[in-house]
Amino acid sequence: MLISIYVLVGIMLFVFQRNFIYYPTTKISHTFQVKSFSVDEETVEVIILNKGKNNAIMYFGGNGESVVRNAPDFIKTFPNHTLYLVNYRGYGGSTGNPTEQALYSDAQHIYDEIENQHQKISVIGRSLGTGIATFLASKRKIHKIALVTPYDSIEHIAQDQYKIYPISILLQDKYNSFHRIKEIKSDALIILAEHDMVIPLKYSTRLIKAFPASQVTVETIKGVGHNNLSQKEKYYQLLKQFL
Numbered sequence: 001m002l003i004s005i006y007v008l009v010g011i012m013l014f015v016f017q018r019n020f021i022y023y024p025t026t027k028i029s030h031t032f033q034v035k036s037f038s039v040d041e042e043t044v045e046v047i048i049l050n051k052g053k054n055n056a057i058m059y060f061g062g063n064g065e066s067v068v069r070n071a072p073d074f075i076k077t078f079p080n081h082t083l084y085l086v087n088y089r090g091y092g093g094s095t096g097n098p099t100e101q102a103l104y105s106d107a108q109h110i111y112d113e114i115e116n117q118h119q120k121i122s123v124i125g126r127s128l129g130t131g132i133a134t135f136l137a138s139k140r141k142i143h144k145i146a147l148v149t150p151y152d153s154i155e156h157i158a159q160d161q162y163k164i165y166p167i168s169i170l171l172q173d174k175y176n177s178f179h180r181i182k183e184i185k186s187d188a189l190i191i192l193a194e195h196d197m198v199i200p201l202k203y204s205t206r207l208i209k210a211f212p213a214s215q216v217t218v219e220t221i222k223g224v225g226h227n228n229l230s231q232k233e234k235y236y237q238l239l240k241q242f243l
Contacts (some may be wrong), residue, residue, distance in 0.1 A: 006164070013162065014170045018099070021128070021154065021173055023064035027093035030068050034093075039109045042096035046110060047085040049075050055143070056082045056118040057243060058111065058136070060103075060129030066092060070230075077236045078243065082118065086110065100131075100173035107136045115140075122186075122243050124148065127199065127226070131175030138183035144243055146189040148235075149226055151199050152178040152206040181210035188216045189242040191235065198226035217242070 033048045047068055057078060061067040067085040074083050088103055089096035096102065111121065120143035125133025130150035137145045151157055153176040159167040168174075188211055192204055208218055219238050221229045229235055 010165055010170065013165060017171060018173065021063060022090070022098045024090040024098065025064065025066040025092055028066055028068050030071070032068065032071050037106070037110050037113060039106050040102070042089055043094060044089065044106045044110070045087045045093040047071060047087070049083040049085070050079065051082055053080055053082040054118060055080065055120045056084065056114060056122070058084045058086065058107070058121060058123045060086055060107065060123070060125045060132040062127035062129060065126070068092065073236060077240050081243070084110065084114065100175055103132050104135050107132050108139060111136060111140050122146070124239065125150070131177050134177040134180050134184065137186055138180040142186045144189070145184065145186050146191065146239055146242060148191045149193055149196055149199050149204065149229070150177065150190060150207050151203040157199070157203055178207055178210055181207070189238065190216060190218045191229070191238055192218065192220045193224045193226050193229040194220055194222045195224065196226045
């Protein structure tokens with residue numbers, strides 16, 4: 001009976017694993033400019049703010065985030081940057097289903113299409129998006145990278161939660177940022193939440209230690225958790241000062 005339960009739960013973890021990682025958001029009505037990028041027969045909708053600036057920022061949000069909600073604050077914080085807020089596949093009007101390789105492919109494709117329009121491109125990744133931001137920074141020329149509540153790998157987090165299962169075998173989307181740090185040459189800012197219960201500090205700390213000390217700046221916003229740190233003015237002050 002115990003063996004049967006173990007196998008059944010393992011099968012469920014494997015079959016429904018992406019339901020634990022991605023929480024696609026519906027499209028929200030807004031007045032901001034949207035550009036559709038065609039990748040692998042799917043359409044990825046990207047919200048564009050402050051079009052036509054010399055420097056740009058690409059933003060990759062959390063696993064249940066409607067990125068358009070950042071628009072008013074980002075316009076105010078980065079008046080001299082063009083911003084690209086990426087709706088992942090299945091999110092905010094984009095077609096398809098999110099997977100690690102699909103989101104990596106989309107990030108590279110968008111970067112390649114906008115590269116010749118800007119002198120410098122920086123990236124911001126938040127939570128899930130830190131895995132995409134680190135991947136892009138390891139593959140393309142990125143001016144600066146800001147990681148908000150990052151993790152070393154989703155595989156590490158999942159293995160700690162399901163200790164009795166061979167997560168390295170079962171997990172399809174591993175987002176191993178830890179092993180990509182050595183390929184990132186840009187300066188990095190890491191923003192942590194003091195009371196982060198979603199991505200505990202040990203996962204962020206392991207990632208931080210992978211950076212050369214001279215390359216990374218770490219800031220902790222006090223009195224906030226994983227989901228509400230962007231409600232603090234300090235969050236935007238740190239990003240503005242760095243980028």
